[in-house]
Amino acid sequence: MRCPFYNNLWDNYWRQYRISAETAVQIALQRVPGQVLRVEVDTEDGLLVYEVYIxxxxxxxxxxxINANTGEILDVDRQND
Structure with a gap:
């Protein structure tokens, strides 16, 4: 069982030190205009990222x-059908 203090501390860190999903979507749409299908939060090589599918x-x-901490676009990948 986790300590409630630890959970609150992590939640506050999470909210304070990352961009929002809405911001990630806007950044992605600037690079690839279109319709957003879904947004996922993931980790790649220990880095928290948003994956925006358009x-x-x-x-x-x-x-x-997109790097969830800085908003930097890390990769744009065309999906295979």
Missing amino acids: RTTSGIIYEVT
Whole structure:
């Protein structure tokens, strides 16, 4: 069982030191305009990231990986059908 103090401390850290999902979506849409299909939070190499999946007007789906702490775009990957 985790200590309630620890949980509150982690929750406060999480909210204070990362960009919001909405901000991540806006950053991703600046790089790949289209319709957002979903947003996921994940870790890559120990780094917290947002993975934003976007369908372009031509139907191509891209995954835009964004550093959840800085908002930097780390990768743009075209998804295979």
